[in-house]
Amino acid sequence: MPLYEYIPIDPEVGCRYCRNGFELFQKISDTPASTCPECHGNVKKTVSLCRAAIAETSEESVQIEKQLKHYEKQEMYSHAAELADTHSEKTNDHGLKTRAKENYKKAGYDISD
Ligand SMILES: [Zn+2]
Incomplete structure (x- = not known):
């Protein structure tokens, strides 16, 4: 649930x-x-972006992490790579970016840094 600041x-x-x-x-x-x-008195809404983002991201990250583990366990590396890649773009998560690269490599893609 987003947190709104007024x-x-x-x-x-x-x-x-x-x-x-x-x-x-x-x-x-x-x-x-x-x-x-x-x-x-009259107030206006300002979304407290950072707090809302943190709350949503951490919950989402747990889901992503679960899904990633599942893919990796099933050796569905291209799926794992894509998921990690997409999510790392969204969250600027460098750990995920690295993980995406590793999975791309395992999936047989030629990834250059
Ligand atoms: Zn007041």
């Missing part, structure tokens, strides 16, 4: 609760809050 539209009128931003866990489908629950 900040007052006008920081001058924000209360102690919202002035420095407050966070709400919401479903993507939830209507975004438009006012501060404390002072009812």
Whole structure:
């Protein structure tokens, strides 16, 4: 579930609760809050990208890791390589990139660095 951060539209009128931003866990489908629950001042949504990304990535990484192990065990190296490759692009994960290369090599691809 993404974590949304709300900040007052006008920081001058924000209360102690919202002035420095407050966070709400919401479903993507939830209507975004438009006012501060404390002072009812107008607020706007800013997604706290880094925290949302970390939460989602770590969960996703566990899944990827599981899938990778499965492929490697089954000696489906090209599958493993592709999965690791795609995911390493997305997450900038160098460990995965290396793993993709290893798997490409095992799969018989000629990978140059
Ligand atoms: Zn407020």
